[in-house]
Amino acid sequence: MIFFDNVSKIYSHNSAAVRNVTLRIEPKEFVSLVGASGAGKTTLLKLLLREEDSTEGTIFLDGLDVTALTRDELHHVRRRIGTVFQDYKLLPTKTAAENVAFAMEAAGRTDAEIDEDVPQVLDLVGLADKMDNFPHQLSGGEKQRVAIARALVNRPDVLLGDEPTGNLDSVNTGEIVKLLKKINQLGTTVILATHDKQVINTLDKRVIVLDQGEIVSDNAKGTYQA
Amino acid sequence: MKFITLQRVIRAGFLGFRRNGWLSTATTMVMTLVLFVLGNVVFVGAFADTALRSLESKIDITVYFTANAQEPQIMAVKNEIEALSDVRHVEYISRDAALARFRERHKENALIVSALEELGDNPLQASINIAAIDPGHYAAISDFLAGKKYPVVEKINYFENQAVIERLSSVMGTVRGSGAILTIILAFIAVLVAFNTIRLAIYTVREEIGIMRLVGASSWFIRGPFLISGVLYGVAATAVVLLVFFPIAWLASPKLAFLVPEFNLFTYFLSNLVQFSLIMLGTGVALGVISSFIAIRRYLNV
Numbered sequence: 454m455i456f457f458d459n460v461s462k463i464y465s466h467n468s469a470a471v472r473n474v475t476l477r478i479e480p481k482e483f484v485s486l487v488g489a490s491g492a493g494k495t496t497l498l499k500l501l502l503r504e505e506d507s508t509e510g511t512i513f514l515d516g517l518d519v520t521a522l523t524r525d526e527l528h529h530v531r532r533r534i535g536t537v538f539q540d541y542k543l544l545p546t547k548t549a550a551e552n553v554a555f556a557m558e559a560a561g562r563t564d565a566e567i568d569e570d571v572p573q574v575l576d577l578v579g580l581a582d583k584m585d586n587f588p589h590q591l592s593g594g595e596k597q598r599v600a601i602a603r604a605l606v607n608r609p610d611v612l613l614g615d616e617p618t619g620n621l622d623s624v625n626t627g628e629i630v631k632l633l634k635k636i637n638q639l640g641t642t643v644i645l646a647t648h649d650k651q652v653i654n655t656l657d658k659r660v661i662v663l664d665q666g667e668i669v670s671d672n673a674k675g676t677y678q679a
Numbered sequence: 680m681k682f683i684t685l686q687r688v689i690r691a692g693f694l695g696f697r698r699n700g701w702l703s704t705a706t707t708m709v710m711t712l713v714l715f716v717l718g719n720v721v722f723v724g725a726f727a728d729t730a731l732r733s734l735e736s737k738i739d740i741t742v743y744f745t746a747n748a749q750e751p752q753i754m755a756v757k758n759e760i761e762a763l764s765d766v767r768h769v770e771y772i773s774r775d776a777a778l779a780r781f782r783e784r785h786k787e788n789a790l791i792v793s794a795l796e797e798l799g800d801n802p803l804q805a806s807i808n809i810a811a812i813d814p815g816h817y818a819a820i821s822d823f824l825a826g827k828k829y830p831v832v833e834k835i836n837y838f839e840n841q842a843v844i845e846r847l848s849s850v851m852g853t854v855r856g857s858g859a860i861l862t863i864i865l866a867f868i869a870v871l872v873a874f875n876t877i878r879l880a881i882y883t884v885r886e887e888i889g890i891m892r893l894v895g896a897s898s899w900f901i902r903g904p905f906l907i908s909g910v911l912y913g914v915a916a917t918a919v920v921l922l923v924f925f926p927i928a929w930l931a932s933p934k935l936a937f938l939v940p941e942f943n944l945f946t947y948f949l950s951n952l953v954q955f956s957l958i959m960l961g962t963g964v965a966l967g968v969i970s971s972f973i974a975i976r977r978y979l980n981v
Binding site for chain 2: 502504524525527528531532536542543544545546555556558559560561563564603604607
């Protein structure tokens, strides 16, 4: 379970990226965070990953206070959260397989586990034949699928998607969304930040609308008409 | 840290060094230059030291005794001089010894030899040669002797050589002092250049460092390979600089020996090779590791 307890992120006293957000996300849920640019979707995800520190409030991941962790402890929580970014954030000097393997190596998994899991997860995202390609040899949709494979490979409790389809065309967007749904069905909580109406409306899942850092609506089966 | 993690860190360090071929080459070259400067500082230091010592050994003062001075009286003076803490070495040359030396030096010259025969008596004076520990001390020693007003002492030649000795001793002081300052400045510049090169190398991969943090790598897991690369820069640069110094020492050796015959650069290089390599390796590795450690710190702050 993820719980944001009255969380605010204030840059200067006139501009708050996130203001007094209280939010509970149950395990295995699929939640979309929507809103215009600057509404605070990305900031909310960054706060959960502790890429940014909250100004006020606490954030819990299964009872663990994320906001209380020191820099040296952050990797423990990050291994439990897989993240997919709009700009993919793949390591350019590593092949697709190595990018995925890196997350496992960092988590201290054995070579045997890595040899077994990496091809499996790349197969799951449909890239079994491009394992040895470097990121610059892959299309945008393929890069994002590598990123998803990397996010999944440590079997995280939560998968965060920060505008994962933002740089993709509609065909690739559709495939990524299908993949996210499949991952969710396999038992992973998915939190998807997006401003793509098409994506939200085809999902038919819980939708939280943010505006200027505040939650303005939260519907179990929502749509988004911005 | 688990063994498998350590193994991965080391492997990643080697892989990074190899895959970033150009960057590694450039960084190694800069580091090589740094070590080259440092090596030259060591050589120049050794050369200057030998040169100065050779000059210093040539300075002394001589006390001449009157012709009728008796050996026990001279010995009494000699003992007093030897008791001085500034004195390194005292040599007594009797009248007979002085004559023998004189004859030896001029045995080719028939005129001088025959003149000596003609004279019959020994015209030379007994003397004491004094070498000080520090050339700056000659004035004090000389003043001390003059102050004693020994009846048997005819003259002290310091007063004749005073200007030369004082100038030489002040030159030596300046050379040593400025040498030390120059060494510090050069070393400082060299360290800055090496540090900045490594900083630049790490700056180019700052985004990757951030990504690694976000996908759950611990600080040490990310930092480790860069420290290993830092070690490799140091090792590679040491290897290159040693290879460069062999021919340089060999070629420069005769030219330096011309200036200071006591100094043989190539022999000095070979006989101190282990020590020299260790200094280079220690400096290179320390510089690589410390620079990497400092440079990566801010990018790990994700």
